[in-house]
Amino acid sequence: MANSPTPIDIEMNINNNNSKAACNSGDVQVRKGPWTMEEDMILINYIANHGEGVWNSLARSAGLKRTGKSCRLRWLNYLRPDVRRGNITPEEQLLIMELHAKWGNRWSKIAKHLPGRTDNEIKNFWRTRIQKQMKHVENSSVGQSSEQTEAPSTSHEASTAAAATATTAHDAVEAYSPQSYTANMESFQNPFPPDQSNDNVWSMEDLWSMNLLN
DNA sequence: AACGTATGCAACCGCAACATA
DNA sequence: CTATGTTGCGGTTGCATACGT
Structure with missing residues (x-):
């Protein structure tokens, strides 16, 4: 910015x-x-x-x-x-999800496992992207709990949404498993705008x- | 084109832990 | 042991920009 x-x-x-x-x-x-x-x-x-x-x-x-x-x-x-500046890669996002499930909001601890990323950046990423997704899915699942949740437009959203619907952090990781994740990777579309290094x-x-x- | 709203991120704040005199 | 200073962390805020109407 x-x-x-x-x-x-x-x-x-x-x-x-x-x-x-x-x-x-x-x-x-x-x-x-x-x-x-x-x-x-x-x-x-x-x-x-x-x-x-x-x-x-x-x-x-x-x-x-x-x-x-x-x-x-x-x-x-x-x-x-x-x-490191710029977009969080899908791999990094997966790692963040896993580590957050393990440690909670220990951002600095999580950041140590993401070379070049700062705790602040990860914290911001979590709050703006992941939590938003969670809230979104929560709302749609409350409104139509017996129905399918709104179809995510990207596989990224799909896997994030899957993680978000999980009731526990551990479930979130399960939902966000590398298998399901990599399965979605082929059709993965980067949800983030092009490089914002500038x-x-x-x-x-x-x-x-x-x-x-x- | 103009305006209002949403979003993302840099920076600040308060607190706790640690170090040192 | 206590007081004072420093560092690190997590939560929160303010503002520029993007986006929608």
Whole structure:
């Protein structure tokens, strides 16, 4: 998504971030909201030269008016060179289903088994795609429990729907078994729009090549 | 073309666990 | 042992964009 970097809150950090521990020392102005290209460059440059470290002091040393927390999040979820962006593949989706059935909402744990994917991305994926499917199927099965549920337009939806109708997470995995899954793969149509790698104003390739130039 | 609504994702918040002085 | 600071996690929100009317 192309975040326009314009609306950025700047507020006095009067320990508003955390009741237990301030993420910044002193009452410096803290920027919030979408990251600008300049901030990204600063963070990338700094980490390239000094490596990751204590995030609060990193933010200060790099001259970023951000909390360490914000820097860490930005780095881990977006700027890290090994972050994979773009569509979740059917294989990854299957894995997510399986691991979620096993562990529940342990997104970071699940993310560790999906190289290049972040917990945030998986969490978002689950909420927006899988849960939507589940709700959809739930509704249609309540309304017409004795009848067949609405025919999914894709096999992806079919298998997701099968998983969603399951009463337990384990059932969901059963319904989403590799057998039924691969059986559907031939007619699989990618439900997602074409590559959205250009979903930010600047691509990571741009940022990294610019960083190299520096 | 204009408007309203739905969707997807980046970023924030609060909390808990852990580390250290 | 206690206080303070840091990190990591899961839940939630805000906003840009896509889509439908």
